[in-house]
Amino acid sequence: MVKAGVFNTLTISRITGIGAYLDDGGDGLLLPKRFLSRQVKPGDTLNVFVYHDSENRLIATTQQPIAVVGDIALMHCVSVTSLGAFLDWGLMKDLFVPRSKQISGMRKGGDYLVKLYIDEQTGRVAATEKIESLLSNDPITVKEKEIVQLLIYRKSDIGYVTIINNLHTGVLHFNEVYRNLQIGDKLEGFIKEIKQPGNKIDVALGKPGYQRVEDETTKVLDLLHKSNGYLPYNDKSSPEDIYREFGMSKKTFKMTTGRLYKEKKIEFTESGIKLLA
Secondary structure: OOOOOOEEEEEEEEEEOOEEEEOOOOOOEEEEHHHOOOOOOOOOEEEEEEEEOOOOOEEEEOOOOOOOOOOEEEEEEEEEOOOEEEEOOOOOOOEEEEHHHOOOOOOOOOEEEEEEEEOOOOOOEEEEOOOHHHOOOOOOOOOOOOEEEEEEEEEOOOEEEEEEOOOEEEEEEHHHOOOOOOOOOEEEEEEEEEEOOOOEEEEEEOOOHHHHHHHHHHHHHHHHHHOOOEEOOOOOOOHHHHHHHHOOOHHHHHHHHHHHHHOOOEEEOOOOEEEOO
């Protein structure tokens, strides 16, 4: 069954002058000609995004939307009417936000965090700015050390409140951040700790422990090769300098260089690290 607001894998049943018709179990779902490559033929399968066009007909596209149903994303308002606002969706059609689903009234040119959903009355994809009530840590679907997708939601006194996998909220503490973050930024991170009572979640960026080190050793070695085998950074360097040069926390830097030292790939000097041949 074809679902609106998400990607569907469908088979081409026939090709006409206006495009390809994909097998939807009925008369066929149109993929307009401008989205067809010359190589496709009947019987081929395509991964397409499905949504309603301006005449309320389901239509397919190979364009990549900014978000799909269930996603929370930062989107730009392109117009406002008496009924609601329209956001740039990355498609030929904009995404509608009913006035009742706005918090304080959207304005053209503004950027807003919204969640995409299927409107029960129309069956169309719409968006809501009222996402707080849609987030909960009870029940919880993640565990400590699990790699997750993070979305920066807002700032608090202790760090950034993040949305985890579009479902939960957690805190990314300021001492875990060595870069400028903006509301709406999407990042990979992991569950650092789940505190009881209340399933309060602390998160961190990157990957946990030595999974992170596995990724970073190659980066350090590459930078050393590009710098003639020497870099003026060690455990005495500031966290800010390390993040600016390597894109990692000082803790991760120390774990990574410690591993490279044990593997006899680098040596420590008074002022930095040196590549061993």
